[in-house]
Amino acid sequence: MTNTTLSRRTFITTALTAAGGLALGVGIEGPAEAASLGVRPWGDEGKRYPGEINAWVVIEPDDTVIIRYGRAEMGQGSFTALPQILAEELECDWAFVKPEYASANRNLRENKVYGSLATGGSRAVRETGVMVQQAGASARERLIAAAAKRWSVPASECAAAMSKVAHKPTGRTFRFGELAADAAAIKLDKEPALKRPDQYTFIGRRLARLDVPLKINGSAKYGIDLEVPGMVRAAIIKCPVFGGTVKSVDEGAIAGRRGVLQVVKLKDAVAVVADRFFRAQTALNALPIEWEVGAAGAANSAQFRKEYLDALDQKGVEARHDGNVDAAMPTAAKVIEATYEVPIIAHAPMEPLNAIAHVQADRVSTFGSALRTPTSRWRLPRRLRA
Amino acid sequence: MITIKVNGTSHQLDVEDDTPLLWVLREEIGLTGTKFGCGIAACGACTVHVNGEAMRSCSVLAGSVDGAEITTIEGLSPDSTHPVQQAWLTEQVPQCGYCQSGQIMATAAFLKTNPNPTDADIDANLTNICRCGTYERLRRAVHRAAALMRA
Numbered sequence: 001m002t003n004t005t006l007s008r009r010t011f012i013t014t015a016l017t018a019a020g021g022l023a024l025g026v027g028i029e030g031p032a033e034a035a036s037l038g039v040r041p042w043g044d045e046g047k048r049y050p051g052e053i054n055a056w057v058v059i060e061p062d063d064t065v066i067i068r069y070g071r072a073e074m075g076q077g078s079f080t081a082l083p084q085i086l087a088e089e090l091e092c093d094w095a096f097v098k099p100e101y102a103s104a105n106r107n108l109r110e111n112k113v114y115g116s117l118a119t120g121g122s123r124a125v126r127e128t129g130v131m132v133q134q135a136g137a138s139a140r141e142r143l144i145a146a147a148a149k150r151w152s153v154p155a156s157e158c159a160a161a162m163s164k165v166a167h168k169p170t171g172r173t174f175r176f177g178e179l180a181a182d183a184a185a186i187k188l189d190k191e192p193a194l195k196r197p198d199q200y201t202f203i204g205r206r207l208a209r210l211d212v213p214l215k216i217n218g219s220a221k222y223g224i225d226l227e228v229p230g231m232v233r234a235a236i237i238k239c240p241v242f243g244g245t246v247k248s249v250d251e252g253a254i255a256g257r258r259g260v261l262q263v264v265k266l267k268d269a270v271a272v273v274a275d276r277f278f279r280a281q282t283a284l285n286a287l288p289i290e291w292e293v294g295a296a297g298a299a300n301s302a303q304f305r306k307e308y309l310d311a312l313d314q315k316g317v318e319a320r321h322d323g324n325v326d327a328a329m330p331t332a333a334k335v336i337e338a339t340y341e342v343p344i345i346a347h348a349p350m351e352p353l354n355a356i357a358h359v360q361a362d363r364v365s366t367f368g369s370a371l372r373t374p375t376s377r378w379r380l381p382r383r384l385r386a
Numbered sequence: 387m388i389t390i391k392v393n394g395t396s397h398q399l400d401v402e403d404d405t406p407l408l409w410v411l412r413e414e415i416g417l418t419g420t421k422f423g424c425g426i427a428a429c430g431a432c433t434v435h436v437n438g439e440a441m442r443s444c445s446v447l448a449g450s451v452d453g454a455e456i457t458t459i460e461g462l463s464p465d466s467t468h469p470v471q472q473a474w475l476t477e478q479v480p481q482c483g484y485c486q487s488g489q490i491m492a493t494a495a496f497l498k499t500n501p502n503p504t505d506a507d508i509d510a511n512l513t514n515i516c517r518c519g520t521y522e523r524l525r526r527a528v529h530r531a532a533a534l535m536r537a
Contacts, residue, residue, distance in 0.1 A: 074481070074482045074518075075480065075481020075482040075483065075518050076481070208475075208478060209478055211480075211483070212474075212475060212478055212479075212480055212483075213466065213475065214483075215480035215483030215486050216466055216471045216474045216475055216479075216480065216486065216490060217419070217459060217460065217462070217463075217466045217471065218417070218418070218419015218420070218458065218459035218460045218487050219419065219460075220483050221418070222421075222484060224418075224421075224422065225418035227416075258402065276405075276409065276413050276414075277409060277413060278405055278406060278409040278413075282404075348517075349482075349484075349517065350421075350423045350429060350431055350482075350484045350485055350515070350517045351421070351423075351484050352422060352423070
């Protein structure tokens with residue numbers, strides 16, 4: 001279960017769980033091996049499962065139910081909630097369910113089969129709940145059809161429950177795992193109707209979150225935990241002033257430091273590349289850099305504050321107009337006045353921002369801790385070409 | 387060259403004396419359960435046990451732990467059955483989870499010195515930061531773990 005028991009190669013190919021966090025891979029093309037982790041990272045696009053009934057559901061011969069998850073789990077719980085919704089219709093045994101991250105590449109290739117792959121605004125269940133519920137219902141009906149075909153009985157005489165299809169008149173059963181490959185080949189005349197909320201038996205139950213076991217023993221993998229073959233590390237500093245540029249860098253000052261491989265000068269940032277992160281960071285700290293701060297060089301908090309306050313005195317855009325505040329205020333029973341000010345602060349997750357570019361002969365695979373895979377996916381390649 | 391024992395296994399490592407233990411664990415030994423958060427011993431995400439004592443490994447220098455025995459989250463128990471881990475599971479503490487290795491390691495060491503803490507003891511001694519704000523469940527889990535360890 002812990003990565004100490006995994007071989008290095010296995011570790012590399014399976015490290016992208018993101019079970020716990022924000023790690024979302026972008027542009028991964030290579031096949032990955034099955035992992036021994038309870039929650040498997042996606043990355044299996046090179047592999048076609050015989051038991052893949054649709055893009056959301058794979059049932060393996062041992063009855064394991066892989067349910068794809070098309071959002072980032074950050075502790076909000078949709079890594080559990082969406083599979084729960086799907087399982088309501090699939091009629092599978094919850095103990096067999098293993099969620100896995102949906103593939104961003106497949107989403108692109110197959111016309112957004114997983115939806116937007118963007119996480120935020122409490123939208124995961126609202127936007128994809130019905131989609132996965134339908135996927136579960138569809139998979140169930142195909143499993144039933146596969147069983148009916150084998151028994152040569154009408155599908156209406158069969159029912160699914162707890163990962164089995166039963167032929168009601170005779171009591172015969174098949175496990176889902178025995179039917180999945182057949183079910184994958186079955187075409188339904190029409191998609192089954194979804195259960196009505198009053199028919200739910202599983203949605204609404206309070207379940208233990210599926211990502212928690214990985215987050216109490218160090219096995220959940222975040223973007224920062226990934227390692228690719230031959231990886232080196234960079235520490236980067238941007239011009240402290242927005243819009244500023246690099247004026248000069250005294251590379252000689254860090255020449256000969258252990259592990260340091262290269263100083264990379266960008267228009268507005270400097271990076272030091274080394275074999276280890278701490279060597280890169282300490283070398284960067286020791287690197288004399290002069291910045292051309294540019295037009296915003298004199299900007300400061302006092303000035304921002306004044307500009308904002310001045311803006312309050314100007315007429316704004318009227319978004320809504322209810323009642324008559326000017327008339328009501330003098331006669332109000334009680335008037336409460338307060339001034340609220342907040343500083344400009346950066347959004348600061350505990351996992352420091354990080355990203356990996358794995359440059360190979362025929363492709364560049366990128367990995368990052370991101371909420372919006374589609375956006376990242378399109379922006380990154382353009383930047384890499386530049 | 388330093389020699390440290392991590393989760394029962396000895397490692398001889400050629401690292402600079404001023405390398406933080408955190409990076410020795412993560413990059414030299416490959417144990418990534420211990421997290422890099424702030425790098426200045428403020429957040430606690432990197433907490434491990436050094437000779438049984440909870441320390442923030444981002445600010446412990448490799449040169450100072452030569453010969454030490456270190457336990458990381460991966461070595462706290464072989465199968466997530468340490469009472470603190472069990473309590474964390476029962477109370478469903480983690481959200482994003484990034485800080486939780488450190489929270490668990492800090493709690494495991496704390497309960498050895500204070501087996502029956504009050505809420506005030508917990509607040510005063512367990513100062514690791516959780517940006518998701520799991521503090522209520524954390525506190526319940528600390529009490530639950532303490533009860534399990536006393537039983």
